[in-house]
Amino acid sequence: MENLLKKLDLTSLRLFVAVCQERNIARAAEREFIASSAVSRRIAEIEAVIGLPVIQRQSRGIAVTPVGETVLRYALAIIGNIEQMSAELSRFSSGAKGRVRLVANLSSIVQFLPEDVAAFGRAFPEVSIELEEENSADVLRIVGEHGADLGICNAVAGSESFEQVPYRQDRLAVLVPGGHRLAGAMRVRFDELLDDSFVGLRSESALTQLLTQQAASAGRQLDVKIRVSSLDALCRMVHAGLGIAIVPEQVGLLYLNALDVSLLSLSDAWAVRRLIMIFQGTRPVERERGGAGRLSRQGRVTATAAGAERRQTRGLRCRTGTSASTARAV
Secondary structure (H helix, E strand, O other): OOOHHHHOOHHHHHHHHHHHHHOOHHHHHHHOOOOHHHHHHHHHHHHHHHOOOOEEEEOOEEEEOHHHHHHHHHHHHHHHHHHHHHHHHHHHHHOOOEEEEEEEOHHHHHHOHHHHHHHHHHHOOOEEEEEEEOOHHHHHHHHHOOOOOEEEEEOOOOHHHOEEEEEEEEEEEEEEEOOOOOOOOOEEOHHHHOOOEEEEOOOOOHHHHHHHHHHHHOOOOOEEEEEOOOHHHHHHHHHOOOOEEEEEHHHHHHHOOOOOEEEEEEOOHHHEEEEEEEEOOOOOOHHHHHHHHHHHHHHHHOHHHHHHHHHHHOOOEOOOOOOOOOOOOO
16 A cells, blocks of 8 residues: 555545445446546546455445545545645635735835735735835834835835845936026936035935935035925925925926926936835745735836836926825935
8 A cells, every 4th residue: 555645646536535425436427527437447446556445336326335434534635625725725816805014115105106006906806905104214114023014115224134026216306496597407417406405304214314425425415404294395395496305206297287396307326216125034925925026016017107207297397287195204
C-alpha cells in the first residue's frame, strides 16, 4: 500500500463516493454523467492499489466492505477539503467581502485616489474602503502601528522599511497670481523664485520640508509670509496676491478656471516625486500585496489620460470653473 498519494486520483475517489452513496454502480454513473463500465474500471483500480475489495457486487446493487468504509471516510474528507479550498480561492478572484483601512497623504487623495478608489470599487463591490488623510510621516507611523492596512505617501525617509509597490508620480508646479511677472511663462526653475514671497503649508508637511531643503541647498531661506493648513486656502491666498506657492500640479489645474492665477511647470528634477503604497512586511503580505497591486494598477490605467489633460491645460490662466477639495497639508 505504498505510494497511495501517487496512485489514487481525485476522480476515482469521487466516483467511489458516488457508488457508496447510491449503493448502485449504474445510478452512480448516471449521476456523474459517465458510463457504468468506466465507473467499474475506476473501482477496480482502487482495489488494485489497495489490494483489498472496497465493495461487494450484489444482484440489486453493491455493499460497502469494512475496507471500503475506511476509504469512504477519508475520501469524503479529502473531497470536502478540496471543495473548501475551491470556495476560499474563488473569493480571491471574485472579490471577498471585507474592509480595507487606507491612510493616504493629501497629494494622493486630491489628485488620484477618488478615481482609483471608484474603479477599485467597481471591480470589488463587496470590499469597503475606510480612507483617512494624514501627512506622509504620519502615514508611515500609522501603518507601522497597524492602524491601517495600506498607506499611500511620498517616498520619504523611513518608507524603505515597509513592503511597498509604486503608486503614481506627483509633479510639482508653481502657482502665481494673475499679474505676476512670470504669469505668461510655461516653465521655471526653483532658484528663479527665491526672491519671491511664498504662501506655504504647515511646517510638518512633506512638501514644506522638501522646499526648505531645496532652498537651503541653494544657500537661501524661503520667505514664507503666511502658512495655511489646506491646499484650498493656499491657492486662494495666491489668488489674493499674498505670494506664490509650490503645489501638486493636478491641484493647481483644478483652480485654473476658478481663480485669477497661472500655473507654471517646475523644471527641477526633484519636482517629480514618487508616490508609493506601503504595508507591513511583518504580516503575511500576499493578501495586502495583491490588493495593493490592484489599487495601484487602477491608478496607472488613468495616468495617460490625465497626462494628456495636463499638457493641454498647463500654463493657462483661469477665470471660471470649479474649486478643489479642502483638506489638510501634504
